[in-house]
Amino acid sequence: MSVDGWNTVLVLGGIRSGKSEFAESLVGDAPVVRYVATSPEGDPQDTEWAARLAAHRARRPGSWTTEETASDPRRLADVLAAAEPNETLLVDDLGGWVAVLLDPAHQPSDDTGTIAELAEAIRHCTARVVLVSPEVGLSLVPTTPVGRAFTDALGATNRAVADACDGVVLVIAGQPTWLKGATVRPAGAAAGAETPRVAGANGAAVAPMPDLVDLSDVANPTPPPPMPPTENGTAWSTPTMALPMVSTGLVIQPGMELPMPDEYAGPQAIERLATLDVPGAGLGVLTQLVGFAAATQGTPTPAAWTSVRVLLINGDHAGGASAGNRPGESARRAGQARAGRGALARLAAEAGAGLQVVDAPSAAAMEDEPALTGEQVESALRYGWQLAEQAAEAGVQLLVLAASGAGTEAAAAAVLAATAGAEPAAVLGRVVTDTGEIDDAAWMRRCAAVRDAMHRSRLSSRAAKDVLAELGGGDLAIATGVLLGATARRIPVMLDGPVGLAAGLVSRDLAGQARHWCLLADHGGDPAVKLAADVLGLTPLLDLRLGLGEGANALVALPMLRSVLALAAALPTHPSLTAGDEADEDVEEAEPEFAEPEPAGPGPTSTEPDEERVDPSGRAG
Known part of the structure; x- marks a missing residue:
């Protein structure tokens, strides 16, 4: 099922990055997929882990088959080596595979040799294979010996598998970035270098x-x-x-x-055209051009396309x-x-x-x-x-x-x-x-x-x-x-x-x-x-x-259409539509502003407190 050398892809990503969902989308067009599960079932009391496994199973279509390799990490290489050219395999994930590889039950063993064995099986696999693996290179160095052993082994696995695969993609927050393969031009390649077709x-x-x-x-x-x-x-x-x-x-x-397009900007632009200072009746049939440009640009004064x-x-x-x-x-x-x-x-x-x-x-x-x-x-x-x-x-x-x-x-x-x-x-x-x-x-x-x-x-x-x-x-x-x-x-x-x-x-x-x-x-x-x-x-x-030829009419018309849009955006409003406003402003400036006369003495309009007064009887006012 390989085309132009493409048959193996490694999908990397952090925890909850969406790497598994992206890997599943890559094989979604295959009529039958063999899902290779590498992680052990885990502690039966760990309900959260059981829920994660159940969510993975629920996403798999009914036409997919599942194969477990958790009992023996070396078996994954055998599965890949025996895969037929018309098969599609999804391996999820290599983090679980490394966890099983480092399990004391499988020790002592040649871990480096097992990783190399897996990479060699991927390199010679004739089936279409997508592998999922956690990316540990961006995290802190673990503080425990077991944690450091896991990150070291998984890092070595990712490097070996990435080297063996035809394509490598890193998923961050659900967004894939291709690191290797036909999706990117290799560093130092010439601008005119041949690309896959x-x-x-x-x-x-x-x-x-x-x-x-x-x-x-x-x-x-x-x-x-x-x-x-x-x-x-x-x-x-x-x-x-x-x-x-x-x-x-x-x-x-x-x-x-x-x-x-904006349903208001187009009519507003056409109304505005009627107010412009033009010597004739206006833009004729090109009025609809201004309305179209205004609606698609979302403004009553559209700009010319540059x-x-x-x-x-x-x-x-x-x-x-x-x-x-x-x-x-x-x-x-x-x-x-x-x-x-x-x-x-x-x-x-x-x-x-x-x-x-x-x-x-x-x-x-x-x-x-x-x-x-x-x-x-x-x-x-x-x-x-x-x-x-x-x-x-x-x-x-x-x-x-x-x-x-x-x-x-x-x-x-x-x-x-x-x-x-x-x-x-x-x-x-x-x-x-x-x-x-x-x-x-x-x-x-x-x-x-x-x-x-x-x-x-x-x-x-x-x-x-x-x-x-x-x-x-x-x-x-x-x-x-x-x-x-x-x-x-x-x-x-x-x-x-x-x-x-x-x-x-x-x-x-x-x-x-x-x-x-x-x-x-x-x-x-x-x-x-x-x-x-x-x-x-x-x-x-x-x-x-x-x-x-097709497209020539549009290119011949383009300079004229640009000119019309530039003209419509630059022309001022007709003086007759602004003269009345200016006359009203002059009248307002000529009329004196009304000012309330100051009272002759203390009264209701006074804001100053009255001083204490004494009436003729001698009593306080």
């Missing part, structure tokens, strides 16, 4: 996290470490507080409660969907973008935006079989979410979705047909060759591919993930994850092209809030974009109809 549907490699092409003065952040792959090519999950959690893994599912990132998703579709596309053309375009060349890269440079090229798993011919497996869809969704989180951590204020794969138009048409009831032929645009000619034969092959795919999957569920698996493909799944992750991190996304709009339809069925964070710069004359925009309630700001 996740396999796509056809075996093509997909970079776990693409680098950002530096095209402007926008800061070029270091990509976060990628996630280690599992045996089925998907990525092991890392936790985030923005997602529902199962153990500590990401779960993207229908009905997620994600944030909405940090913008373009995500160019490159993923091909096999079969009739790619009819009319030259083989290898999309890869060439993606390579141009990575090198800072080509139309999209130059437009991004002119607009002062960063460009990140994202390789998606290639989709199978949808007319013959599902475009992706369910596991690949889950991995692509999480991958897209992670791209959005990476952008948020880098301070990106606006994401632009673009695509360059072959067959994306047909895949988007199939998704529209499945989610919005569209007629595929009505939403498939004309096929234009590299020489500018219309290829009607290729268009008909695309229509036939979508028709056959719809017929093949007619009995399949039309749930969001099933649509992505049957018809969508890797590029659409990653784009959907980007939209959901951006929504969770309150980042607006500018859509431009069929892939982004089709992803918007799918993301709507997973979290209805996602569409409210989407902005459509231009429909580009694409029938699929027009229909999807109508379903999502998105009104295009412009009508440029450029033919420079």
